[in-house]
Amino acid sequence: MATEALGSQAAAQDRTAGFGRLALTALRAVGRVLGRVFGVVRPVAWVLIAATITLWIAGQSLGWWELTVTAVVIGAALLLCLLFLIGRTAYDVSLDLNRTRVVVGERAVGALTLSNTGTRAILPSRVVLPVGNGRGVFDVHRLSPGEQAEELFAIPTSRRAVVKVGPVSVVRGDPLGLFERVHRRDEPVDLFVHPRTVLFDGQSLGFLRDLEGLPATDLSPDDVSFHALREYQAGDDLRHVHWKSTARTGHIMVRQYEETRRSHFVIGLSTSPADYRDDDEFELAVSVAGSLGLRALRDSQRVEVRVQERALPAATGKQFLDALSGLEHSRARAGGIVELAGSVAASLALASVVVLVCGTKVDANDLRTACSRLPFGARVLAVVVSPAGTAPSLRRIGDADVITVGALEQLPLALRKVLA
Template identity: 35%
Template sequence: MSGAWVRPARGALALLRVPTATGRAVIALALAAWAGSAYADIVELRLVALMCALAVLLAVPWLLIPMRVRASLALRPPRAVAGERVDITLSAVNDGRLSLWQPLVRLPVGERVSWLRMPTMSPTERVGHDVVVEDLERGVHDVGPATAVRTDPLGLLRRAVQWCDPIELYVRPRMALLSTLGSGQVRDLEGVPSDRVSMSDLAFHALREYVPGDDLRHVHWRSSARAGELLVRQYHDTRRNHATVVLDPTPGSYLSDDEYELGVSIAASLVMCAAREEYDISLLSGREQITSVPATTVLDATCRVQRDPDAEPLAGEIHQAIILAPDTSLLFVVTGSAAPDLDALAAALVRVPAETRCVVLRAAPGDTPSVLRQHGYEVVMVGSLAELPGVMAASS
């Protein structure tokens, strides 16, 4: 558990780690000198062997000095965006009876490793050390464990003591600020009127003439008696909007890693805008399939998405999206410029309910942005993340 002192699992013997490169050289020299003295009966070689062995033995007590430390890691910000700076603070308290003289601590951050020289730690004293990490790529990175590495003065042996467990750093994709996801959609769950009228909701809107097929339960009999004709109630539709983002996970749809990362950034930008407009949100991309959860959880999922050679075709992802979120009012499909089966994509979109607005966004770094309206859906070409707000406004 983070912040707890971790006792080595194999007892006192496990405290003695493998010798350092220098230690291995000294041990090898001792063995060679001893073998040479035994073979040639040279006293000087025996003396060299004894001195090397004595140096190794004298290094052992340095490693046996107890090190009891409680430590914790803190991240600022707790969620980062690719390329941004992250401040990591290692706080530690010396719970031992002896002072620790400037311990050297190894702190991995993803694939990177930082070495921290902590200040001298007196008993019960709390100290801290800050590390700045920049230009992290999108993903979920393990920060830690923080491990103190102690060596003897000659650097022959070393001992590693884990101070705290690792924590996860979520690095989200770069995102663009979108003004809106589109117009003409239902807006609020709490009874704020929308532009859509309904015959099956709770917010009364107006009366209109009866037409064959209307539910007689909606007839307003008192007004009908005064007007001399049947009048039925109409209601404002107060259902909550639901935006679903499908990110194509098939590797063949993208020409490069940069193109895929642009697609991920587009998807995350749509999720962020949907959260700001208080939509329910669903996200599908291969193994990542989540719906009706807080926006922070959906954005965390964009840190984990990856291209998957075993993922089903994009048309299958769209079908799964409709099953996962059948009340979707906005469906965004994000793919690359090399999406191979556009006919299957069009056929899948045709099967989407007619009241659902469908937008296909194709990541194509360097291409000219454009909006093409097909039968029943729109195709938006995005050449860079900075162009996304403009083309989304044009497609609204």
């Protein structure tokens, strides 16, 4: 008996759970339908619907036929506008950007192709193409089966950014703008607006180009730059025993080496808003960092780029410029140029060349502190940007060369002064 009772209870629980799942599915279906229904009604239409109901009730209650007639007229207009939503919008949409990477100031040209691959004609409609925070609207005429329409467009670029183009929306609506049915087609495309960069000849501080690296003052038990011989100590690798000297002196002698530094080019770009006077300074700093990084990559150097709290990918020029396109100011709590230099020293202790890029709000004391935190033995260069008509200049702060540039085109001349 107990077993039968337990079985009945379990069956009842299963039925309850089944009814619950069915009810949840039904509610979701109703929600989707209501969402589609309410999604086509514009705010103005809701006002007119409320006015129609109010006028009808008032006309019937008060016996004023004028109010009833007004309600009928508004209701008829609403019904007529609803008829404009009838029709297919099953376009085959193709969004093609001629170039997905442009430089600030260039225009990105693209084409939007809509094809009717069905067996029935598609009535005229509007196509909306979102571009960043704006949008372009195209009127598409009636398309017969197998017919297609092509719309060309150009996207002006005034600042560095990653602009999302799309997704394309096909809009079917009435002339009064009371109802609107939107169908999204295709996938969005990212348009990378790269910062301006400048090309210059020679090596960008890339004086470490020999295959074996540049010998440093740090001693190592295993490297390629021979330094001296010393007596054997417990734990030394027997492969480095110098047998001729051992036989001559009677003591086991081992080779000792100097550590060599590879050509490791590091750029520290401050993104702290406190380090810049305005957005123009920050944009110039990004362009300077981009120019230096591209020159180092062309010199086949290993390039690392650090900003506050993270590293930017810089394995290739395209990858580096793509990362710079979406770069924004960091949070205030991330710190400024001093904290950035500390992060570089902690994570890139074997850097051979370090370039710090910042704005004019960084004073000499902070710059001196930042440079002192960088890896020992690395050559340090600081670039201060000041786009207020400043002439290029060179000064020394501690062991670092500090150059100031007022325009991107001044960077090659300023670097020649450093390397002179």
